[in-house]
Amino acid sequence: SGTSNISGGGAKGADDKVIQHNGGGTVNIDSYCVQDFGKLYRSCGNCSTQYKRTVNISNIIAKNGKLIAGINSNYGDVATIKTSTNSYSSVKSICNTFKGNSNGDEPTTLTTNVANSYCKF
Template sequence: MYKRKAAGGVLSIFSSDLLYYQPSLAYYYLHHHGSALARYLCHRRRHVRSDCACAPSEKRAASCSFPNPSVSTNVKLSAARTIKAGETFDGKNLRYGRGVKCGGQKEGGTKDAVFILESGATLANAVIGTDQNEGVHCQGPCTIRNVWFEDVCEDAITIRQSSGTSTITGGGAKSASDKVVQHNGGGLVKIDSYCVQDFGKLYRSCGNCGTQVKRQVQISNIIARNGKLLAGVNSNFGDVATIDQDELVHQPDIGVRHVPGQQQGRRADDADQEHGQRQF
């Protein structure tokens, strides 16, 4: 099923298999069990139904102008840098890495991250280079603001909070063969004013974590180019993906896929990751 909110042109998807957006037709195609069900929904420009009550959303334009700091200022970390609870780290738009070659889709762990954010921590104004594996790990609710990933390795951002809200605002990610944001914990993830290019999934709710819970994601003001899915969520756990299409710029065949996650199984945590068990 789907749910349409009255204001702001916001669409919440609960349990359809795949969502396609066709701007030229102002249609959303929901494919369920191989059959197409077309619903004419609220469109952000001219094709607006009288009962839709769409209203302009706040303008927070995403940018795909990836910064390119001088190589001479690169920061190579010998170990993951931890940002303590409640603290803010301003990366001053420098490039950060670990001085290692990307291991591809071989699952890593928190120790392989560039930054580890404790509960309530903020990482701002940083470029994550190609010489790393695990990007940024949030151990609790965190804020990631204007952080750019030049070449995503396994994942760019891993969310491990048990509850609460993590916010990813501004910045962007390129060349993610699989996922940009991996949501392993609970709660809500907000992704706003973000640019993603050449990617598999912008967001994925973990499908094989040992402890499975309902997860939520809100996606707004996104520029998405050459990708497969904006969000992958688990229908059998009640995950909710909410997309504000008012400022959504993407190719027609990027949408939301709902797939059943595993009900049981050994937790794909750091111990499992050391043995190569991938999260999906």
Template sequence: MSVAGIPAVRSEIATSMLAHMSMAAIGMTYTTLTLVLNYILSNGSALLRRSCRHRRCSRPYRRCRSFRQACRQLLVPNPSALTNVKLSAPRTIKAGETFDGKNLRYGRGIKCNGAPDVGTPSPVFILEPGATIANVVIGADQQTGIRCLGPCTIRNVWFEEVCEEAIILRQTSGRTTITGGGAKSAPDVVVRHNGAGVVDIDSYCVQDFGRLYRSCGNCSTQVKREVTISNVIARNGKLIAGVNSNYGDVATIDTKTNAYTSVTSVCDTFRGTNNGNEPVRLTQNQSNAK
């Protein structure tokens, strides 16, 4: 019986299952076999998800085909505009709380080139220490996406377009995790690390970007900062990570699990400043591991 015309993923599942049928199964009537195949095809997505779980992705969709395909095409969830949420002020997620955005689109109704706030542009979300945000799409009508005041968890958050920066981290210590999701059309920085501590970026997609991660180059208070970057798919960008070597910054980048297309540099080091002057780049696209 031919399986021509079956979509690629479902065809692969059907072929695999047919190959393991017993000889008794081959003797089934045409009608019964058709019913079996129809079940396989109608449940193809569920079977693929089970396949991912069987491979024991240690974090959501880390090595699963569905995630990597989504990354390659940057398939940002596209909720209906009828459900858009426009916030007149930043939404604060309290310490220890988890906010599930239900994959709705959130914004501020502010044009990127509009008049900025006095001082630092106000974000769409403010996360207090220990807060978690998940399953959110941040639209283009904002100047800054998320500001974390302490260690926070950002899970499956997508940025349709980045203005100033997608994420600003101001923790004085501790660890922030950014898992799943991604950003596109980010001319400057996706993750700006202005505080201290450690940032983990895992299973993330980024496209048409300036820098995925940047340790603040000219903050008035400078400290050692660390970042780990793994399972990232990056396309059409300038820099994966920029760190200040004179302040002891460390970037650990797992290039074996990352995939780059048209990315100029993986890691650059800078001589950071604390007097407002622009930092000076020291090395470009070099591993400085000892």
């Protein structure tokens, strides 16, 4: 729990997740560059202990990726993505919601690239 701040930096060539959020609390991602990636941020979809997680994403440059943020709406996760401050090139989805679980199964996708009360962009 608590708040983790990622300010500056980048990642390239991450086939799956760049940032995996397993504990509770908030992650702030600011001034970050990511290229050739699967997911910039993912709230753990199948950890044995689940929490409500929050992510705030701003001032990012994202190129050639599948997903900016993936969250579990059934646990109350919220992603706030300030798209006006971000630059995207060949990114398939800004935010997806999933039905997470605590039994290790692969989580079910609920929404893809839809702004709602969990995915704010």
